[in-house]
Amino acid sequence: MEEVKEKSVPILPWMRNPIDVSLFEDCPLSLVPCLDHRLEVALENMGISSLFPVQVAVWQETIGPGAFERDLCINSPTGSGKTLAYALPIVQTLSTRAVKCLRALVVLPTRDLALQVKDVFASIAPAVGLSVGLAVGQSSIADEISELIKRPKLEAGICYDPEDLAYELQSSVDILVATPGRLMDHINSTKGFTLEHLHYLVVDETDRLLREAYQSWLPTVLQLTQSNDESLFPYADSFLSSTFGSLKTIRRFGVERGFKGKSYPRLVKMVLSATLTQDPSKLAQLSLHHPLLMTTGKRRYQLPEKLESYKLICDSNVRPLYLVALLQELGEEKCIVFTSSTESTHRLCTLLNLFGDLSIKIKEYSGLQHQSVRSKTLKAFREGKVQVLVSSDAMTRGMDVEGVRNVINYDMPPYIKTYIHRAGRTARAGQAGRCFTLLHKHEVKRFKKMLGKADNASVPHYSVPSSSIESLHAAYSSALGKLKETVESEASRKRKIGSKFSRLSKSKKTDHQKG
Template sequence: MVEKPQAHKNIPVLPWMRKPVDIIDFKETPLHLLPSLDSRLNKALKNVHISSLFPVQVAVWQETIGPGAFERDLCVNSPTGSGKTLAYTLPIVQMLANHSVKCLRALVVLPTRDLAVQVKKVFDDIAPAVGLAVGLAVGQSSLVDEISALIQTPKLEAGCCYDPEDYGNKSRSAVDILVATPGRLMDHINTTKGFTLEHLRYLVVDETDRLLGEAYQSWLPTVLKCACSSDEMLAPCAEAFPPSFCGSFKTIRRFGVERGFKDKAYPRLVKMLFSATLTRNPSKLSLLDLHHPVFLTTGESRYAFPEKLEFFKVICESSDKALYLLALLEKLRGEKCIVFTSCKKMTHRLCSLLKSFGNLQMRIKGYSSCQHQAVRSKTLNAFRKGEVEVLVSSDNLSRGTDVEAVSNVIIYDVPRYVKAYLHRAGRTARAFQIGRCFTLLLRDEMKKFNSLQRKAEISSTVFPLPAESIQSLQAGYTSAFDKLKESVESEESRKRRINFKTARSHKAKAVKPTNV
């Protein structure tokens, strides 16, 4: 049965989502007060300057290591920058800490390479302290190198004959935890000898709403099919590992608990969903076959923005929105800013325009999916170090990417959906720091923006830019715009010449006479 709450009449909500655990009820907690925390993990956290856990981290800890002890699947909706990554990495590492035999028991799936690298680093900070190995499987990297890092093959004795198929079957996982993107994960499932999910205990779907989108859906049924159910886990385990290890996978009968747990095998595959905009679509959530899920969210609003985020709007009196952007950047000089555009083409052109403006005393770089991964990584590192003050980006940077000390987010093009706005705004005010989100608006965009704000349940203050500051930039802006126009025309002319030559070449090949 699906019911509709009064606050969002057009949004179907599953019954278990009606009474969530409110993360607001939890307080930041020092490590020494965290129940059952492994002393080795306590030390590892302090080594990376973490002395306490944020509310979402405490809430998830209580539902996993605490009374909940992973008897339920978790669905967590928490603002960007609230600490969701450590919220799942810490309990998973704690639960796997006492397993001595290495096999792949935890899988974290993320939509992009950059996010996967970021999450692996969090695991790397704490997992080695308890003897766990973490692997990474992402696109745009060597598949051969990944296989050698993820799979341990038996050593061959000199002069011995062996069956290649049997040799592949004896390969074992070299990692306990794998952080992966969907495409590369599927590559390993389909082609890598020795790669198996049959011992998987924990599946984390980070940025859930994006990973359940149509472009990513095919990975999920494959993973769930490959991940052995707890009833099936005994057979492969008994063959591969000693009896002492297999004992940890025995079936436990539980009685006297709520309906649905009786006679259930244990352990099972635990699923954990995390997002700042967690989907409430029943058909999408049903794909995960969740087990008595518990829903953790922040407050009553469907869209959870960072607590200390301030919202401003800049009204552009003319159609030259870029001129107002220049004036705003001058006002924010010395502060780290991310400027979000609607697409990679706009990112490239706006970045070129800003660079052409001679009087802007700040270093500006572009960041989009049309760039090679090495270029993006170099640009992001420079931005993190403060070598670049302004980063002009498409939505490629809007989800999950954590950059310290971003003071301002500037939304150049108003997005169509609240989720996109939330993820862009969430690049600032992270970890409960103060941040500002500016939205540049033409007069005819005001109605659309006001509607978006009502859905998000937020409001913006008008940020005034003095008319004199706009006028003082006019001459330089006109010159920069003319340079950009020439550059765009030259680039389009070059593309037309290339396309013409390519078409002529294909035509010549098609009519090439054959020898008789």
Template structure:
């Protein structure tokens, strides 16, 4: 059915995507029934209150550690909050824990620092239990500080001199796994002596759609080129593996990147792609040089929403959408809510407006890329702890960020694209919990929203707010709106003043002229 629909629309379909493995066919599995799971990892998972693996984690485990044995590259399309991070972290850690070679063998690339920090924590929860080190390259600290955590330089004996050009041969990786953003990864590739990808065995591209966008693409050719070592470079690393593991890297296939490696240690870079909205674009996927890729997806629909997510629409009878937002928030008092807007500017202004309502019994904060990283981290931490009940955010928070117990997502501005809608809605109903997504709609937005939902193959129930509750808020709304106007004008004046000072010519200093 999915194939027929795409053919009708003249969208090219890659052959390997026509018959995907449906993740729905897999069931949640208790840890004691997961085959081949290292006892140390079993204990580490239980220490973070995990007693079973979710369906996507079971499916990926089967294709990596189970019968699949990493023989094919994996492309996974699964809803937000379904457990994708652990689905790749667990098999990678299991494989690397089987031997003690200290070199960089797994790379996970993500589009933002916040996501990278979140993914590193998932790896830390299990990797440390088996003696593996996880590095982070995201630019949160100076490059020099970051290098000191990633590269280990042997101590030199007193009086011993060495050639600086030989530096890379003397240093080695201090980490087994690296979680990185594209920009900082390229910084290390281009400038960090001793940083090498020649032993890389696993590459994970998380949030694939974004990382294959034009703004991010420069990192990919570099990684693919540098992770294809010669036999001489790769052999020492493989020879040090136990027989059971080194055999895993041997193959008799003669296709793709394996051509010419018959009966030799196979240096194939094993790739895994993950997204809630995995691209079907052949030219973009072709950049990854995938090896016999296997497509795992949830259901027939291209756009996979969390299983227990409920959809509601709030029709705003007037153009004062903020009135309806306040009335809705009052109805949801005591529940964590994320309100999504269309831009950084809108996020700031809407948050200021909500704070100006004197009778709202909730703490409200804004979250956007215009804020300093330390401010965003502090705000998100307060929201996680329940100290902040409402977070007004731009799309900076919409992709991948995992915040526990978010009961409601409120979409204030309808996004243009279905992918943005999916990622926003996916901040709730995570890990198979119940969640609700409310969309505020003006009458002239109804047609666009209906088309969006038809594309996603979902529908929303009407959620009504009583006219009395709206009417009672109008006096407070008028007062809050006047305060917002004053704040906006004050901010604009300060900006103009700063700009004027920066462009005002400085007085020339008097120069003494010598009589000589």
């Protein structure tokens, strides 16, 4: 319904004349203007020798002539390098101030994506003396607080006023990568946690973050930072960077003025997605400042340049056979298989692992699993110990796993946005990749219409030899029988656990009443 809704809304004037990122070219690090040499070395240590077009375009609008004067809305295909596009200029700009306070906040919808983005920042920030924190609920909130907040050193034998101690609490990080829920936990309850010095707010995977309320995190953050343009910046004296050239200032109460009569710097917002919404009511939530849209080409929906898309038409009752036959053809190439739900993911992964010796390692990756299990699985997949991940859409947004050669849509995605985010797990960073979609006959017409929105309606058919399908029937029948037993066993175990918790709950209630 979301896509139908977006068709009916008017396009905002500032979205009609975007900067076309595809007009930019890769730029060797040695030619990137004003790039700090320490950051150049850090990037080289990451195996990066040049910046991609979207990174060059954003650099120009931040460190170059644009100089962060406008909020940026970046609509660029998955795998095009959006994370480094905002991380690099933010780190470079913050490095010009030798002050320890929270000045950049990056908000993402999931823990896994936040961990990935944090790793990118952590690869470059220490090179210029900056530290990066993480607030995602992966560890206890007490452990996170100890990492994020620096407490004053206390001398033995001296009595301290609690209010004085609270005043002396300081941020241990310059940059924070967070999920909305845990961010709100710190805002509401962590002493010493403040956004009053925030200069940069990045909203990554904007569509999803705007679609779901997440404890009203966005209005809260904007409310806590909206006074920045008029408030005193205690450290503004040391802000100006040679990158931006000279700026005439008038110092009043220790605040630098000069950005069109307002305090400088203002809170800069950068919003990003491979499928950025055009809905004015959603974008209005961000309170954007003279926004600038940066996109790739003229089409709203963009697939990776080197992606090959294929369709496999099969009957629903033998669809698992087509999947197994396809996986056998692909061999040990890294592959992600997408289903429509966490329940389907678990059922399909269980079935595949009951098929007998497929000579490939297959693991489940879904929201039903504990974070530690998902992290372990993802690590094994990255290292090549697992060749196939069967996943729900938990993997579709922004996740970057090097070397994923194939994506398989076991269930047809309902929207073009979903297809783009799924397919975007391959063909990343200029590499080639393939996306296969298993379809019933009645789905072909709808699939063609959906991909037409990305100018990709003519998807070739991929044939799996009928002999491969026939040879799997016996193993399939056996696997289905084992799957039924496994499902019944799991259901029984869940009922026992539920019954146990119910008895414990009743027991505690009875004890409480007696007390």
